[in-house]
Amino acid sequence: MKWFSKKKDHRIQDDENNRLRKSHELFNFRRIWLLSFLLTSGFAIVPVIFFAVIDYNVTERLMLSETVSRTMRLTSNTWRSVAFYLNERQSALQFIVKENSYEALNEPRRLAEILENLRQCFGGFTDLGVIDSDGLQRTYVGSYPLRGKNYSGQKWFENVVSRGSFISDVFLGFRNVPHIVIAIKHRTGDGKFYVLRATIEHNLSRILSEINTTFQDKMKVDSGRETDVFLINQTGIIQTESLYFGKVLEKNRIPVPEVSDETKVVESKDQHGADLIVGYRYIPETPFILMIVKDKERLMKPWQQSRLELIQYLAISITIIILWILGITTYMIRRLKEMDKRRVKYLHMAEYSNKLASIGRLAAGVAHEINNPLAIINEKAGLVKDIFHFKKEYREDPRLMGTMDAILNSVERCSRITRQLLNFARHMNVSVQQINLKSLVHEVLSFLTKEAEYRSIDVVVDIKEDIPDFESDRGKLQQILLNIINNAFASMKTGGSVTIRAMAVPDSRVQIEISDTGCGISQENLRFIFEPFFSTKTEAGGTGLGLSITYSLAKELGGRIEVESKIGKGTTFMINLPMKLEKKEQSDASTASG
């Protein structure tokens, strides 16, 4: 049970470590990217859309009010003309009845003369008739056989009798042709009265269009289409020809606008539901309502064109903004990610050198404590040996002398170990020396030839002749090579080979490769091999310090070490060193591990 809980603790700690590593490595960059992209584009695009909408509405309203006021102007000008036209004719008739006696008017020749004069001076008159107070047409000039017709039952006659003068709306009458009637009641001296009646056929629309020619032209230019100008009566029957809303005497398809004394412009819809702008005016003392109808959609066409342009501009600017923000955001986040990666790397390096430093301090402490008693053993044993030396019987006893030598050798061995530990901690000033790599390698190998022979390991040295002597720290380089070659030996049982290659590489550096045909290192272990106390041969007495020391030594020399390995095939260490030691790297190295 105890074992179990211990194991569990261990696992929890591992998880914790993983989580920690992950947490200081990863912001969620995808999320940050998305968030900053959305926020930035939101802030950039919302005002653009806002102003576009405002502009859109303002322009539309402006356009509409422009149209409305233009329609208003057209309507009031037109009604004035129409009213004037009718008034003028009414006055002409008034003049005739005042100027001529009843008898004179009943003279057909005279009446025909008057009609001819009217036509010449005013135009528009079709015929002329005199009707007595009983409604009987006494005299008639015109192209219809209407003499003797009795109008007493007709609405217009009743109206003229009651009002004195009257303008009718369009009707067919006896002649069965649409026309309007302008009639004047005139009292004769004997208390009786008669009515002078004139008709205008068809002409009204022509007149309307003549009146409006100037406006029409203007409108054509403005809207690219004729405005529909026509008259209706108060029941909605069309009085003059309309372009789009029916023929004369048909029912108008637009509802009759509400009664008003003023010119008005309203929005309406036709039977298909299309929007219309309708200007209208009740023409006083006539049954007519002047209607000016414009197709809103067509009027707004130029506006729609500009609306389309507005939307296009909007779309283009939004696209550009989004692309820009996309680019910037992606760039920034990528930079951030890179920085973070670098930060994690530095953190990792700092952690690593901290670890090395504390282990260094520990090692130095231990070494110091051991060195002092070791020194005493050294001196005591040395003294004993010295004393033996002076006595002949002892001096010649090989067992005694051998034992003393064994003690002294063991002290020497111990001191080598403590010195190695001290070296790990202490960074001796890099003492720069000219180094001949070939001789250095052979020096190192001289320590190992015995072992190589004994274990029948083949050592191949291939050092290119073109490597110049270079500057480095001899002791450290020796130690690096020794450690790695030792490791290579350790990875093989018996047989196999170690190859040491060296070549000059660009940037005035030297590359030394040490390959073995040993057991290899698994990928997962490869990550840890430079970590202190990581060892796969703990049972075989490895301290796990060798490669860690090697790593920091190489760093001090301004170099780097890389490893490639395949399980069962062997391992290659690649040491890359500068040919000149830089001061900066030295101080870096000593602060990193001091």
Place this chain on the structure above:
Amino acid sequence: MRVLLVDDEEELVSTLSERLKFRGVDSDWACSVKDALSKAEQNIYDIAVLDVKMPETDGFKLKRRLQESYPKMKFIFMTGHGSDNYYHIGSAETGKEFYLVKPVNIEILIEKMNDVLQKQGGV
């Protein structure tokens, strides 16, 4: 040549002193600063071999005091301590080659003594 050995480990200095005598090096030893200073007053020493870490003081301070009084005296440090800091100070005081880490082979020590005597100048 006359040598003063200073170390708080009596066993070490006494033995070392004895061994040096066998090899013809006249040597005295002291286990404390006080002891060392009084020995230096009584005799003239060519070389002082000092431990770096001692209970009351460190070897560097002792070296400076001795040097003040006896400017001709030469110094060798012998320490079990390998820390960077001490190493730098020690090397600066006597030179790198006279900063030795225990245990020291006696033949090497004698060699260093001869070397330090031949060194020119006070430091």
